[in-house]
Amino acid sequence: MAPQASFLILNRLAMHKLHLAENYLVVSYYNETTKSAEFNVLDIYCQHNGVETCKHRRQFPVGQAWDFDSCGDMMAVVVNENQKIGVWDLKAGTLCLTLNKTSAINCILFPDPTTIILGAYDGGLIVWDVLSGIRRHTLKEGHSTRDTETITALKVHNNLLVSGNRGGNIQIWDLNNGQSIRILEGHNRSIMVLEFNSDYSLLATGASGGEIKIWDVNSSACIATCHGHTLVANQLSTDPEDTGLLVSASADGWIRTWEWNTGTPVRTFWAGDNSAERNAIRGVVWTKELMVTGAVNGLLRAWDRQTNQVRFDLRVRQGSVHHVAIRGDLLAVVAWFESGKHLIELYNISALD
Numbered sequence: 001m002a003p004q005a006s007f008l009i010l011n012r013l014a015m016h017k018l019h020l021a022e023n024y025l026v027v028s029y030y031n032e033t034t035k036s037a038e039f040n041v042l043d044i045y046c047q048h049n050g051v052e053t054c055k056h057r058r059q060f061p062v063g064q065a066w067d068f069d070s071c072g073d074m075m076a077v078v079v080n081e082n083q084k085i086g087v088w089d090l091k092a093g094t095l096c097l098t099l100n101k102t103s104a105i106n107c108i109l110f111p112d113p114t115t116i117i118l119g120a121y122d123g124g125l126i127v128w129d130v131l132s133g134i135r136r137h138t139l140k141e142g143h144s145t146r147d148t149e150t151i152t153a154l155k156v157h158n159n160l161l162v163s164g165n166r167g168g169n170i171q172i173w174d175l176n177n178g179q180s181i182r183i184l185e186g187h188n189r190s191i192m193v194l195e196f197n198s199d200y201s202l203l204a205t206g207a208s209g210g211e212i213k214i215w216d217v218n219s220s221a222c223i224a225t226c227h228g229h230t231l232v233a234n235q236l237s238t239d240p241e242d243t244g245l246l247v248s249a250s251a252d253g254w255i256r257t258w259e260w261n262t263g264t265p266v267r268t269f270w271a272g273d274n275s276a277e278r279n280a281i282r283g284v285v286w287t288k289e290l291m292v293t294g295a296v297n298g299l300l301r302a303w304d305r306q307t308n309q310v311r312f313d314l315r316v317r318q319g320s321v322h323h324v325a326i327r328g329d330l331l332a333v334v335a336w337f338e339s340g341k342h343l344i345e346l347y348n349i350s351a352l353d
Helices: none
Strands: 005-010 015-020 024-031 036-043 057-063 065-071 074-079 084-089 094-100 105-112 115-120 125-129 134-140 151-157 160-165 170-174 179-184 191-196 202-207 212-216 222-226 233-238 245-250 254-259 265-270 281-286 290-295 300-304 310-315 320-327 330-336 341-348
Touching: 005 036, 015 065, 015 320, 015 330, 015 341, 024 065, 024 330, 024 341, 036 065, 036 341, 057 074, 057 084, 074 105, 084 115, 105 151, 115 151, 151 191, 160 191, 191 233, 202 233, 202 245, 222 254, 233 281, 245 281, 254 281, 281 320, 281 330, 290 320, 290 330
Parallel strands: 065 105
Antiparallel strands: 005 341, 015 024, 024 036, 036 057, 065 074, 074 084, 084 094, 105 115, 115 125, 125 134, 151 160, 160 170, 170 179, 191 202, 202 212, 212 222, 233 245, 245 254, 254 265, 281 290, 290 300, 300 310, 320 330, 330 341
C-alpha cells in the first residue's frame, strides 16, 4: 500500500517527535547547522509523495525547542533558549501567545483550548490558562535536584490529571482546585505511559522495564501487576472490540492482552522480527478486520484480527521505524536510514478492510 503522502528530511540526528494534530502532521528535529529545532508541518490532506518541496508543507522557526503538544490546530511548544512556552496557530503559521516558565520542562500537555500543563525536570507541575496567559495552578513546586522527581508522563480526563515521574510515583490531581487527591505507589522505575479504561474508573500505568499496573482511580488500590513484558510498553490501549480488555504493545516485540478488571492475561501475540533482531513495536492501530503494527524493523504490517496471521505489509522493509503517530484512520511514521535520511509517511488506513 502506497502512503497517501510522504517527504524526506536530510538530518544526521534522529527526529525528536512525530504528532498528528487535527488537520496537520508535525515532526520536530534538531538541526545541527542552525543549532535549533525545526518543525515540519504537513497538511493531512496532502497527496504528494517523495517531492522536496510541496505547497502543503511548511517549516516553523520555533527555536531551541524540546517537547510539544497540540489541541485542535494549535500547538504549544517548550522553547528552551528563552525559557518560554510558545503557542502557534498551525493553519496561519504564526506565534500567537507566549507564556513564561521558571524551570526546564520535560513534558507538556495541551488537553483543551484553555489549558496547558507542564511537567518539569525538577518535579514541578504547572497549569497555565491559555486565554489569560497566567498560571491557573502550581500543583507542585519544583525544587528537587533528584533525577527521580522528573515528570515523565501526563494524562487528563475531565478535571482529573494523572502525572508520573522517573522514580515511579504517580499522582492524581483535581484541576478544578489544584489539589492532589490520590497517590499511587508501587512502581520503582520511570513511568512511561498512562491509559484509562473506557469508563475512566481504571488506570493502567507502564514503567520502563516492562512492568504494567492497573489501579482503581477512586480508591487508589492497585488491582493487578501485569508481568510478561521484558521491555517498556510503548502503547497501552483498550481493545476496540472488547472494552473489558487492555492491550499492551512493547519494545520486546510482544503484544499482550489483559483483563482490565483483574489483570489476568488473556492472550499473547508475537509481532517482532527474529531474523532482524529488531523487535520493538512502536505503535498499533486497528481497523474493522485488521491490526496494523509499526515496528523498528521498518515494517508496517497488517494482521488478521481473528487469526493473528499476516495479511500484507503496507511498506517494504526499509530503514528503521523510530516514531509512530495515530489519530482516527490516520497513521504516520518516521523511518530512519543510515545515510541520514528520514522518510516521513502518512497513511489513511480506512480503505484497508
